[in-house]
Structure formats: C-alpha cells, structure tokens
Amino acid sequence: MRRLAHINTLMTCAALVCGVMAHAGPNSDYRPPVKEFEEYKPEPLPPGFSVQLTDVDGPVFADPRGLTLYTWPLETLRNGEAGEHPDQPTCDNTRYTENTGYMTPYPKGLVLPDLPIRATCADVWRPVTADAGAKPVGKFSVVTRKDGTKQWAYERYALYTSSLDTKAGQVNGGTRRERRYDAPVLRRPIGPASNVPPAFDVKPHATGRLIVTGDSHSVYTWDGDEPNKSNCRAQCSDEWTAVIAGELVVAKGDWGIIERSPGVKQWTFRGKPLYTRVLDRRLRSLEGSDVQGWHNVYTQKNPEPPAGFTVQSARIGQVLADSAGRTLYVYNCGEDTVDQLACDHPTTTQAYRLAVCGNFDAERCNKTWPYVPAPENAVSGNLIWGTAWIDPKSGKLAEAKAAGAVHVWTFRDRPVYTFAQDTKPGDAYGDAWGEFWGNRNGFKAFWLRDDFTSAGRAGGNAD
Amino acid sequence: MQQVKTSVLRAALAFALGAGVFQSAAAAESSRVDPLKPLMLTSDGRLAYIITTRHWAVYPGKDLKTECPKGTNDGPREQFEKQFPTNGAKRTLVDTQLMREGRQWFPSTEREPFEFKEVAGKVSYGMDLDGQVKPTDFVGPDGEKGIDNQLFRAIGCISSYRPPGGHWRTSETQTLRRYNYNRFVIEITGVDSLENDAQVTVKSYRSLDPLMTDASGESFTPGAPQEIDERWGAFAQSTWTGKIVNGVLITDPADLVMPTAMSFGTTANHELRGVRFKLTLTPESAKGFMAGYAGVDDFIRHLNVSSATAIQSYGQLSSPSLYRAMHRLADGYPDPKTGEMTAISSALEVEFTRVFLTRGSATTGENPQLSQVKSGTKK
Numbered sequence: 001m002r003r004l005a006h007i008n009t010l011m012t013c014a015a016l017v018c019g020v021m022a023h024a025g026p027n028s029d030y031r032p033p034v035k036e037f038e039e040y041k042p043e044p045l046p047p048g049f050s051v052q053l054t055d056v057d058g059p060v061f062a063d064p065r066g067l068t069l070y071t072w073p074l075e076t077l078r079n080g081e082a083g084e085h086p087d088q089p090t091c092d093n094t095r096y097t098e099n100t101g102y103m104t105p106y107p108k109g110l111v112l113p114d115l116p117i118r119a120t121c122a123d124v125w126r127p128v129t130a131d132a133g134a135k136p137v138g139k140f141s142v143v144t145r146k147d148g149t150k151q152w153a154y155e156r157y158a159l160y161t162s163s164l165d166t167k168a169g170q171v172n173g174g175t176r177r178e179r180r181y182d183a184p185v186l187r188r189p190i191g192p193a194s195n196v197p198p199a200f201d202v203k204p205h206a207t208g209r210l211i212v213t214g215d216s217h218s219v220y221t222w223d224g225d226e227p228n229k230s231n232c233r234a235q236c237s238d239e240w241t242a243v244i245a246g247e248l249v250v251a252k253g254d255w256g257i258i259e260r261s262p263g264v265k266q267w268t269f270r271g272k273p274l275y276t277r278v279l280d281r282r283l284r285s286l287e288g289s290d291v292q293g294w295h296n297v298y299t300q301k302n303p304e305p306p307a308g309f310t311v312q313s314a315r316i317g318q319v320l321a322d323s324a325g326r327t328l329y330v331y332n333c334g335e336d337t338v339d340q341l342a343c344d345h346p347t348t349t350q351a352y353r354l355a356v357c358g359n360f361d362a363e364r365c366n367k368t369w370p371y372v373p374a375p376e377n378a379v380s381g382n383l384i385w386g387t388a389w390i391d392p393k394s395g396k397l398a399e400a401k402a403a404g405a406v407h408v409w410t411f412r413d414r415p416v417y418t419f420a421q422d423t424k425p426g427d428a429y430g431d432a433w434g435e436f437w438g439n440r441n442g443f444k445a446f447w448l449r450d451d452f453t454s455a456g457r458a459g460g461n462a463d
Numbered sequence: 464m465q466q467v468k469t470s471v472l473r474a475a476l477a478f479a480l481g482a483g484v485f486q487s488a489a490a491a492e493s494s495r496v497d498p499l500k501p502l503m504l505t506s507d508g509r510l511a512y513i514i515t516t517r518h519w520a521v522y523p524g525k526d527l528k529t530e531c532p533k534g535t536n537d538g539p540r541e542q543f544e545k546q547f548p549t550n551g552a553k554r555t556l557v558d559t560q561l562m563r564e565g566r567q568w569f570p571s572t573e574r575e576p577f578e579f580k581e582v583a584g585k586v587s588y589g590m591d592l593d594g595q596v597k598p599t600d601f602v603g604p605d606g607e608k609g610i611d612n613q614l615f616r617a618i619g620c621i622s623s624y625r626p627p628g629g630h631w632r633t634s635e636t637q638t639l640r641r642y643n644y645n646r647f648v649i650e651i652t653g654v655d656s657l658e659n660d661a662q663v664t665v666k667s668y669r670s671l672d673p674l675m676t677d678a679s680g681e682s683f684t685p686g687a688p689q690e691i692d693e694r695w696g697a698f699a700q701s702t703w704t705g706k707i708v709n710g711v712l713i714t715d716p717a718d719l720v721m722p723t724a725m726s727f728g729t730t731a732n733h734e735l736r737g738v739r740f741k742l743t744l745t746p747e748s749a750k751g752f753m754a755g756y757a758g759v760d761d762f763i764r765h766l767n768v769s770s771a772t773a774i775q776s777y778g779q780l781s782s783p784s785l786y787r788a789m790h791r792l793a794d795g796y797p798d799p800k801t802g803e804m805t806a807i808s809s810a811l812e813v814e815f816t817r818v819f820l821t822r823g824s825a826t827t828g829e830n831p832q833l834s835q836v837k838s839g840t841k842k
Binding site for chain 1: 559568642671698727769776
C-alpha cells in the first residue's frame with residue numbers, strides 16, 4: 001500500500017513538473033452556478049492552455065483565450081464516413097457547394113442552400129495553431145496542416161475552437177452527450193478524465209454528470225446513512241448492494257472508503273456510502289431515486305433552467321416544459337456535406353428548418369413550432385441557457401427590440417420551441433419530427449428522464 | 464419487493480411446470496373453474512396476456528396479381544427518380560430533397576403526379592365495425608359480410624406492409640418484442656369459463672418487463688411476471704366489456720392509446736378509436752384481431768416520426784401518397800365542422816401470451832429532476 005501511494009505521488013509530481021497546472025487559465029474563468037464541481041485528473045498542458053469548468057459538459061480543455069477545444073474524430077454515416085483521421089486535419093477553407101449523398105435516399109450533387117452565406121469549415125472551426133517550434137506535451141501533440149502550418153492535437157486528433165464560443169466556459173459548438181442515430185458527425189469538446197476510480201465512470205446526462213459503475217449501473221446514496229457510515233443492513237441490503245472497494249484501492253479527493261464490516265470495504269462519494277440497486281431494469285437508471293430517501297449521484301448537476309419552466313411526466317419519463325406545461329424541443333441540423341457543418345443556429349441557413357417546420361411557409365412554421373418567449377430582462381444566470389432576439393420571418397438573429405423581432409429563450413445558443421399539436425402537459429407529439437428522427441434536420445423533445453429509449457439492458461430501444 | 468418478485472417467479476414456475484400439482488389444487492380451490500380446462504383460471508377469475516405479435520392486417524390473397532393487378536406502389540426513391548430523372552441537370556437541394564421533406568411533414572390532399580394503387584380484392588381480415596353491409600366493405604375469409612378495413616385497401620399494395628416479409632410488417636413485430644416501451648397487456652376479469660361467459664371485463668395496461676422467451680428466443684413462455692407501468696404508462700389504460708363465445712373473446716368498442724415504438728431512440732403511440740377485440744383464448748395464449756378506427760393524421764405522424772424517409776424507402780412506402788389515399792378512403796369519425804372523415808377503419812393481427820401481472824414496486828419518491836418540481840409547478 002505504501003509503495004503504491006509513493007508511486008502515485010511521483011506521478012502527480014511528474015504532471016506538475018511538465019510546467020502547467022491544469023487549473024491555470026485566463027482571468028475570466030467561468031464558474032457554473034451549482035454547488036459542486038467535477039474533479040478531474042490533471043494533465044500536462046501546452047503553454048497558455050487551461051481547464052475550464054462548464055455548465056453541462058464537465059471540465060474541458062481550453063486554448064489561451066479560455067475557449068473550449070474540440071476534435072472531430074471519424075465516424076460512419078449511411079453512405080460513407082466523415083470526420084478526421086488521427087494526425088490528418090482536413091477542416092480548411094474549401095467552400096463546398098453540393099451535398100455528398102451520405103444520407104439516403106437522396107442523391108449526391110444537389111446544390112446546397114444559401115451558398116452566398118455558407119461558411120467554410122475553417123470559418124466555423126478555427127484551427128488551434130501552434131508555433132513552429134512547439135513541442136508535444138503529454139497527450140497534446142503538434143500536427144502539420146496541408147498548408148504547412150502547425151496545429152495542436154489531442155490524442156492525435158487536430159484541435160479546433162468554435163466560432164460560436166466567445167468566452168470561457170461556453171460549449172456551443174458541440175456536446176459530450178452520445179451521438180444519436182444518423183445525426184451529423186459532431187465535433188466533440190475534449191477535457192481531462194474525471195477523477196473517478198477505475199471501478200466507476202461518469203456519463204453525461206440531461207440533468208448532470210451521472211456517476212455509474214464501470215459496467216454502467218447507476219450508483220445511489222441513502223438519506224438513512226451517516227457521514228462515512230452505512231446504516232443499510234438486513235432488509236435494506238436485499239434491495240441495495242453496497243459498492244465494494246477492493247483491498248488495494250486508496251481514497252482520493254471526493255472518493256473515500258469505509259469499512260462496512262470487518263474486512264469488507266465500501267466506496268463513498270463526498271462522504272456518502274454508495275450502492276447499486278438490485279431491481280434497476282436498465283443501465284444508467286434513475287429508477288432508484290423514485291424510492292424515498294434514495295438518490296442518484298452526480299459529480300456535477302446541471303444548472304436549473306430559467307425560472308418558470310416546469311417538468312412534466314410523459315410517456316417515457318420526464319420532459320422539460322414551459323410555464324404552461326408545453327413540452328420544449330430543440331432543433332438539430334447538420335448538412336450532408338464533407339465538412340458536416342451544422343445548420344441549427346440562427347446564423348446559418350434556415351432553409352432546412354423552414355422545410356420541416358412549415359413546408360417553407362414562415363408563418364406556418366411559427367404557428368406549428370413557436371419560439372418560447374423570454375421577458376426582455378430575462379437572465380439565466382448560466383451560460384447554457386440564454387436569450388436571443390430573432391426575426392421570426394427569417395429565423396435569423398435580429399437587433400434587440402427591432403420591429404417584429406421576438407425575444408426568445410435559447411439552449412446552447414439556439415432557440416427552443418414548443419409544438420402546436422401538443423395540447424396538454426406531457427404531450428410530446430413533436431419528438432422525432434423531421435429528417436432522420438429529428439436528429440439531422442428536425443426536433444427532439446427536451447427529455448430529462450428517459451426510462452425506455454436510452455442505452456441499457458434488454459428492452460432499451462437505443463440499440 | 465424482492466420477496467414479492469420471488470413469490471411471483473415461484474408462481475410463474477409453478478404455472479409453467481407444475482401442471483399436475485396445480486391442477487388438483489386449483490380444482491379444489493374454486494368451484495368456478497371450468498372442469499374441462501382446470502388450469503386456465505385463477506381462483507378470482509383473472510387472466511392476463513401480453514402482446515407478442517402485432518401488425519396491420521393485410522390479407523395475402525391468392526397472389527399479388529389478384530390483390531394488386533397494377534402491381535405495388537412506388538416509394539420515395541422511385542418517386543424521386545421519376546420526378547427528377549438522372550439526366551445531368553443541376554438541381555438544388557431546396558427544390559428536390561427539402562421540397563419532398565416539406566411535403567412529408569405537411570402532406571396535402573392535392574393531386575400528385577404518381578398513381579396510387581389500391582387493393583382490388585374483395586376479401587379482407589377485420590371486423591364489421593358499423594353493423595352495416597356497404598358496397599365498399601370487404602368479405603371476411605370465412606364469408607362474413609360487412610368487414611370494415613379501408614386501411615387494408617390503402618396499404619395492401621405497398622410492399623412494406625405485405626406478408627410475409629414486408630419491411631414495416633417485419634419491423635413492427637421485431638420492435639414490439641425488443642422494446643420494453645411496447646409492452647401491452649390485457650387483463651380479463653370476471654371469467655368463469657374460457658369457453659363461454661356472458662360477461663367479462665377487459666382492461667389494458669402498459670407493462671415494464673422484457674418478454675420471456677424459451678431457449679430458442681423465438682417462442683414466448685407463458686406464466687412470466689409483468690409489472691404494470693402505473694407511472695409513465697397510464698395512457699395505455701382502457702376498459703372494455705365483453706363476452707366469451709365458444710372460446711373467442713369478443714368485446715364492445717372503446718378508445719385506446721397503444722404503445723407502438725418503431726425505431727431507434729424514438730417512441731410513439733397509435734391512438735385508435737372504437738377498438739374491439741376478437742381473440743381466441745387458450746390458457747397460454749390469445750390470438751386474433753383488434754379492429755377499430757385509426758385517425759389519418761395520427762397514423763401519418765406516427766409513420767413519419769417512427770421511420771425516416773430512408774427507412775420508408777426500404778419498403779416502397781411513400782408517406783405523402785399514403786396520406787392522400789387514407790384521406791380518400793377514410794370512413795369514420797366525421798369532422799363536426801366540415802363533415803370530412805378523419806379516421807379509417809382498420810384491423811391489427813395480434814398474438815398474446817399469458818402473463819402474471821404485478822403492481823407497483825416501491826417507487827414512492829417524487830424523484831424530481833429539477834428543484835422546481837418541488838415548488839408546486841405543474842406535473
């Protein structure tokens with residue numbers, strides 16, 4: 001034991017000797033408005049780089065300006081692949097004008113909409129350039145672009161910042177949540193590994209960064225326990241299984257170990273003993289929190305949505321809704337192009353959205369998929385929720401208080417919507433409306449809890 | 464709870480394996496048990512069955528030529544090629560793909576440049592839903608007149624729906640079995656005999672557990688426990704009155720919302736009006752039809768949110784073309800303002816396997832995902 005602890009100390013020192021504290025960052029570091037933050041394992045960073053805390057994506061790596069870093073690993077689509085190979089950045093100033101036919105049944109060679117305003121990949125995804133003499137640091141390396149310039153990479157994938165991020169803590173370019181079926185090949189924010197023991201993992205979830213066991217079973221805490229003491233015995237332990245710690249593991253940070261009974265150790269998190277639930281039907285389950293006094297465990301909860309929003313029970317769990325109980329939706333869009341640029345933001349073409357929200361009729365679109373109005377003085381108190389002025393005729397951003405403009409709530413800098421065919425709280429008829437189940441050009445309900453379609457054991461229809 | 468589950472499993476095992484022991488015990492326990500089938504009933508006259516097969520009833524006929532003399536319909540891929548032939552012309556995404564997607568999500572009844580092929584045969588599965596014999600009605604395979612199933616007329620010449628291997632037809636059953644979202648249970652109460660009973664009550668529920676199969680994975684084992692989904696599945700609860708005649712359950716009509724998730728990561732329901740059952744009952748299973756009226760707009764929305772255009776292409780299923788046909792053939796629930804029919808007669812071929820229902824695990828907490836739930840906002 002002592003020897004292992006010594007090795008651990010040496011490794012930590014090694015990270016520090018590399019010159020950069022993982023916490024170091026710009027003066028404008030962002031602090032999400034939540035009680036507790038996710039611990040992470042420090043890594044050596046290139047000069048000026050930092051780790052930034054975010055509202056829903058945990059700690060992320062940032063460039064010297066504090067802007068979130070993204071990679072674009074290769075993934076498969078219906079008729080091909082998109083993204084980048086290790087050490088081979090491809091995102092450049094090529095201006096694509098036609099679709100690629102990755103997504104059946106439509107053929108390739110169709111002229112893309114709004115070509116005069118269509119950005120290039122490098123306009124939207126800005127390469128994180130490196131000095132000519134830059135040297136690799138830890139998992140960060142330097143790759144050469146086609147034009148001969150140098151670019152930072154992480155685990156060999158080239159690094160970019162998003163044109164939608166303007167300050168530290170913003171992650172408007174992408175998400176760490178799982179890619180859904182037939183969604184575009186997304187850019188992923190990258191960050192240091194969570195400081196969880198090998199027996200655990202952290203999964204991004206709609207309500208926070210959920211702690212699960214290494215095989216994805218949810219862990220729980222119980223109000224009946226005391227700090228660092230388990231009171232779950234006898235009948236309680238029939239339903240709740242203590243998460244046993246191995247003989248050689250050591251406590252670290254938020255993670256502790258108690259001796260449950262002579263020779264039997266149990267993991268704790270922030271002083272609370274951890275359990276799994278015998279009756280959970282699925283992986284990453286929230287069912288255990290239905291039992292009075294029991295709670296799922298998060299490294300960091302997501303910030304609350306704007307005041308007045310509500311949570312409604314629906315056919316698969318709980319959904320976020322407006323003050324009248326109308327289900328909220330987000331709009332997803334990615335172009336069928338080599339560069340897989342997003343088309344889900346008010347600064348991009350609105351042709352895709354107008355097609356599926358109103359058959360190109362803006363008035364019909366706004367009636368079918370109304371924006372969610374926000375008071376002019378609305379403040380969210382975090383970076384993930386916000387507001388924007390929108391010209392409802394074009395769907396584009398508008399000047400504040402411009403004639404005809406509406407002030408609306410946004411999530412990840414994109415407007416959220418309700419759906420006219422939902423007539424009572426809990427309705428979610430608009431979920432999966434649009435191309436490819438709402439994942440490529442369409443709408444998805446803002447699910448907070450999903451007991452049926454999320455990845456899990458037998459019966460989940462994510463597989 | 465664990466003890467409850469254990470008890471249920473023991474009961475299930477006894478049901479499945481302990482025929483002899485159960486037989487004598489059941490016979491002694493209740494004088495209501497049918498002496499011819501002493502195993503079929505519990506002492507309180509309750510039986511529950513879970514759905515294991517469900518697809519829209521399409522009568523195969525003698526051959527395709529008889530049912531569909533003009534052949535089967537085109538799907539999105541074929542229609543696109545006819546509309547925009549590959550001739551070197553440069554076209555825009557807005558004028559082609561997005562135009563078609565816009566009409567997919569906002570279909571109309573205006574004429575389109577594609578011929579829609581309806582079923583020409585006279586025979587169909589289904590039931591007489593309106594008590595009338597009309598010129599548009601079908602005749603049942605057993606000669607019963609007045610069969611109302613205009614949905615069959617609309618979908619019968621679309622490859623995706625046709626037996627034996629149509630894509631939608633196959634997917635319906637595969638996803639029904641695979642996704643727990645689709646667990647649909649009927650509980651028959653007040654049963655004195657599975658042969659003849661003048662009055663029984665049927666209730667439907669959504670349940671939560673995987674289907675129990677045999678070792679092959681292809682057959683379903685009767686007697687498995689299923690927990691009713693009281694929390695998220697209340698939408699699927701309906702009640703029917705009915706009777707059992709010569710081993711066949713026949714019910715009066717009632718409206719039903721039926722869980723019918725069809726694709727990765729999506730969920731949707733069929734909202735059916737005036738649904739009635741006609742099921743042949745055995746102690747282990749039930750098989751037959753559910754018939755009623757499907758709302759046209761609801762049917763098409765379900766089709767679209769459950770199946771991308773790419774998937775519809777697999778079975779030459781054009782949603783906008785089907786929408787037109789269904790509107791044309793709709794025969795129920797006229798709009799009170801316009802008089803236009805909003806629903807279409809239909810039938811589902813279904814199979815059920817006997818299960819034991821359990822109720823409610825220890826889920827008493829509110830499990831708020833956000834603190835605002837506690838503050839009394841709507842739930």
